[in-house]
Amino acid sequence: MLFSGTVQIDAPRARTWAFLIDPDKVSSCGPGVESVEIIDAANFKVRAKVGVGFISAKFVVNMTFAELTAPDKAVIKASGQAPGSAVDAVGSMLLSGPPEGPTTMDWSAEVDISGSLAGVGARLMEGTANKIVGQTFDCIKAKLEG
Amino acid sequence: MTIEMEPQTTPEVGGMGHSVKRKEDPRFIQGQGEYIDDVNLPGQLWLDIVRSPYAHAKIRSIDASEALKIPGVAAVITGKDLEGYKLHWMPTLAGDMQMVLPVDTVMYQAQEVAAVIATSRYAAADGVAAVYVDYEPLPVIVDPFEALKPDAIVLRPDKGPDKQTNHIWHWESGDEAKADAALAAADVTISQDIYIPRIHVASIETCGCVADWDPVREQLTLHMTSQAPHAIRTVLALVAGGAGLPIYEHNIRVKTHDIGGGFGGKVPVYPGYVLAVAASFLTGKPVKWIEDRSENLQADSFARDYHIHAEMGATKEGKITGLKVKTIADHGYTDAAADPSKFPAGLFNVITGSYDFDNAFVEVDGVYTNKPPGGVAYRCSFRVTEAVHAIERMVDILAHDIGKDPAQLRMENFIQPEQFPYTTPTGWEYDSGNYGAALTMAMEMIDYEGLRKEQAEKRERGELMGIGISSFTEIVGAGPSHTFDILGIKMFDSCEIRVHPTGKVLARIGVQTQGQGHETTFAQIIAEELGFPVSDIKIEYGDTDTAPYGLGTYASRSTPVAGAATAIAARKIKEKARHLAAHLLEASADDLEWTNGKWSVKGSPDRFKTIQEIAFAAYTNHPQGMEAGLEAVDYYDPPNLTFPFGSYICVVDIDKGTGQVTVRRFVAVDDCGNIINPMIVDGQIHGGLTMGFAPALYEEITYDERGNNLAGTFMDYLLPTAMETPAWETGKTITPSPHHPIGAKGVGESATVGAPPAIANAVVDALWHLGVRNIDIPMTPQKVWKILHEKGVAP
Incomplete structure (x- = not known):
């Protein structure tokens, strides 16, 4: 599944960049995130509870920055598991706009869900993904613009 | 609208052609059936299965440490553990090999990856959720036409150097040249692609078993929902023999209970059965495995x-x-x-x-x-x-x-x-x-x-x-033994009939009932042949310690094969009864004729002995030189x-x-x-x-x-x-x-x-x-x- 979008954030580019590549900060905006464990500069582990329709699953997701080109481009790879289900994703973002803001973020994510969640939740997946993305960006905007 | 068949027996006897009410129904309509999940043994452990989220992946590692910390979790079994006993692969009924648990590669989504043994169903499920498997996803082939392309990855590299292809076998029948010629000469030709999709039997009772290895008596009792208990016993004995385990066929008892739907889905040997047996062997305790609905719909045979x-x-x-x-x-x-x-x-x-x-x-x-x-x-x-x-x-x-x-x-x-x-x-x-x-x-x-x-x-x-x-x-x-076998076992089937002294009958059959009403219809065959009322005949099946060997119930084979064995066994009894009647009537066996459950002297219909009188005599007054008893067995090989x-x-x-x-x-x-x-x-x-x-x-x-x-x-x-x-x-x-x-x-x-x-x-x-x-x-x-x-x- 391919998701993409553009978000306008009324904040300077450098501050936006710093926030988005900080695992603790950005994860604090992920709905259902229970913990973030920093392993090294490029790797961290997120534990999150995700609900799709009537199913909820606790995922353990290994995140890796595959590319970090300050101050505008990042690619992150994620692979995670919940009992009977797995997620493999590649997300990328490109920031643009004047240094003082507002900052424009073009983002895309290719997400593959495997296992029971893919079967049982297939028809609910897009709605759920849009909801999670929406909540995440609302939170990011609120924290950066506030 | 129906062309009627005239019954040859009275309604009281209830032979062929009578709509006798099903003898099994009183227990079902009173909620007294006994299904596999009703079987619970003292000290029983539970088994639950970790399944793969990926349809094709390498297993890098399996970490069971968190699962083993959960109270009640006794053990986690992986493919590597089974490999030590050469139990990680087992034969399918088609003679191919299937994994019990994978050692390094999973081949379909929901495949068994590890088994958790625990003291309760809940602890086992918690254990499953806590086992962490590190997978490396591999390319997936879901389309068989893609699988046949020359550049397709080979899914079964284990098949040997000359079988590095996804093509399993080619089979053909008829005369291609004649068919081609007929199509070429035809006035009209039509062609059509037709896809018959993958479907699942979805029986209301899922699969399951309780494996009970008694280490003192060296006896394995496997309670299970199987349409072919004898075949399961033989496969288990072969798998155990290959693994060097001291579980021999005479010490394996497969016992079925009431079955909540079979439809062919309960013929195969699933990994869960072997895992439960292995877990019982390792722990010395009964181990129960019951599939849930989604496991049944995702992983069982289609x-x-x-x-x-x-x-x-x-x-x-x-x-x-x-x-x-x-x-x-x-x-x-x-x-x-x-x-x-x-x-x-x-x-x-x-x-x-x-x-x-x-x-x-x-x-x-x-x-x-x-x-x-x-x-x-x-x-x-x-x-x-x-x-x-x-x-x-x-x-x-x-x-x-x-x-x-x-x-x-x-x-x-x-x-x-x-x-x-x-x-x-x-x-x-x-x-x-x-x-x-x-x-x-x-x-x-x-x-x-x-x-x-x-x-x-x-x-x-x-x-x-x-x-x-x-x-x-x-x-x-x-089917006929010259053509039909499964894993080499010929597709005969069997019946053993014992007539008791008081004229009551016990018959055991090599096939299994999973809703067909065998307890009634097989009794009707005996009633038809021997004149005993259906109510006096008990049919048993599904216990390999007592039932004669048979290949089980599928492919509509019960009546054609075991039904024939039942009729032939009854006719063997009828023939012995003729000689007993001749002795009792002081007549020549050749002078007797059979009508309605009696042997009588030809021309003197008043001089007769009923099958019940003959049964009593078989134990109390049989002639010198004749074996006592009134029993017969038949293994029927259909022509x-x-x-x-x-x-x-x-x-x-x-x-x-x-x-x-x-x-x-x-x-x-x-x-x-x-x-x-x-x-x-x-x-x-x-x-x-x-x-x-x-x-x-x-x-x-x-x-x-x-x-x-x-x-x-x-x-x-x-x-x-x-x-x-x-x-x-x-x-x-x-x-x-x-x-x-x-x-x-x-x-x-x-x-x-x-x-x-x-x-x-x-x-x-x-x-x-x-x-x-x-x-x-x-x-x-x-x-x-x-x-x-x-x-x-x-x-």
Whole structure:
């Protein structure tokens, strides 16, 4: 599944960049995130509870920055598991706009869900993904613009 | 409408032809059945299974440390643990190999990866959630045509250097040159691709077992839900022997209980059974494994998944002259079909059906994909459903193409009654049949002429109504030992009868009942042969320590094979009873005649001994030189298969706005030879029709491109309920099997086989004038609506 979008954030580019590549900060905006464990500069582990329709699953997701080109481009790879289900994703973002803001973020994510969640939740997946993305960006905007 | 068979016994005796109420029903209707989940043993542990989210992946590592911290979790078993005992692979019933647990690679989504053993079901499930498996996803092949491409990755590198391909086997039947010549010379040729999708039996009781290894007595008792307990015992003994474990066949007791639906899904040996046995062996405690619904729908063996390409030739008048069929069979990652060794595509070459023509060629190629084992069973294991669907669709397309009524075209092509025994161009010898009689009865019952008039009027008004026919020939009763075996074991079946001194009877059979009513019908066979009332006869099965060896119940083989063994064993008893009666009557055995449960002196009907008096004498007053007792056993090797048949007619109405197909009427005329219990036969037909209706309109297991099963719950795998199911109208003709001891043919699967093409033909018949030649089942509203929309009929 391919998701993409553009978000306008009324904040300077450098501050936006710093926030988005900080695992603790950005994860604090992920709905259902229970913990973030920093392993090294490029790797961290997120534990999150995700609900799709009537199913909820606790995922353990290994995140890796595959590319970090300050101050505008990042690619992150994620692979995670919940009992009977797995997620493999590649997300990328490109920031643009004047240094003082507002900052424009073009983002895309290719997400593959495997296992029971893919079967049982297939028809609910897009709605759920849009909801999670929406909540995440609302939170990011609120924290950066506030 | 039914051609009646006159019963030869009184209703009190209840022999063949009586609708005796089922002896098993009192316990079922009082909620006293005992299913596998009702079996609980003292000290029992629970087993639950970690399953793969990926359809194809390398296992980098398995971390069970968190699971083992959970209170109650006793052990976690992985493929590497089993590898130490050479228990990580085991044979399938088709002679392929399947994994018990993978050591390094998973092959389908929901495959077993590890087993958690715990003191409760809950702890086991918590343990499963806590096992962390590190996977490396691999490319997935879900399409068998992709699997056959030269650059496709090889899914089964374990198969040896000369089998580095996803092609499993090629099988063919008939004469290709003759079929080609017939098609080339035909006035009319038609060709059609037909896909019969993957479906699942979805029995209400899932699979499960309680394995109980007694380390002191070195005895394994395996309580389970199996249609073939003796075969399971032998496979277990072979697997244990290969692993060097001290579990020998005489110390293995497989015991079935009441079975909540089999339909072929409970024939295979699943990894869960072996894991429970291994866990019980390791812990010395009973271990219980019960599948949940989604595990059952995602991981157990599947049926069908046949990609058929058929070509048919005919004269311009519609006389069929030739048939050529090429099929790709998607078997998933292992060939686990319970087909006889010589028949990797089952009896698919019965595809010439009820029709008389000389030239046919059929070929099938089995293919590996990243799916669970396919091609196993759905109330028909030997590919007869696929064959019947293809021929009945082709005959209908031919009729429509040349503008002839489909009923008329069938009548003109049927094998005629005087042609039996009839040898088909693919080599089967049909035992008996009267196809025109069955179709005529069905047409009268449904008022075929009237329906065609109604259809013409409705079409004028733009309404969509269709009439579909299926005149199928089944092939059941495997099978003769010269041709039929599973893993080398010949497909005979058995019965042992013991007559007690007071004239009561215990009979044990080598087949299993999972709803068919064997406790009643097998008693009726003995009642018919010996005159004991059905109420005095107890039928036992499903305990390998007591029942004689048999290959089990599937492929409609119980009555044709074990039913014959029962009749023959009874006749052995009757013969001994004759000599006992001669002794008691002081007459020559040659001077006695048998009538209604008595041996009497010819010409002196007052001088007789009843079978009950003879039974008592067998233990109290037998002649010198004769063995005491009145017992017999028979292992029956059938001389041929049996060929039940029928004609079904279906009427559908299609909603132009939604594409919803409604089956308005469905008439089923069946001929299963002589009938043991008309009520039970009707019950079998009703159930079978519903299980034919289901895949025609509702059921399909689909996968996404990553190999995820998209129908893993009853929310997506739609079973029709009583609300959707039509009111079936049934009729019977009776054409006995000439070679079967009681003239019976078997009926369990006829309706499942015959119903889908009748429904598909009706739907296409309703839409033919719009240019629709074929719709693959299931004919769901969205599929039909899409066609109507493309044709400009639906908005």
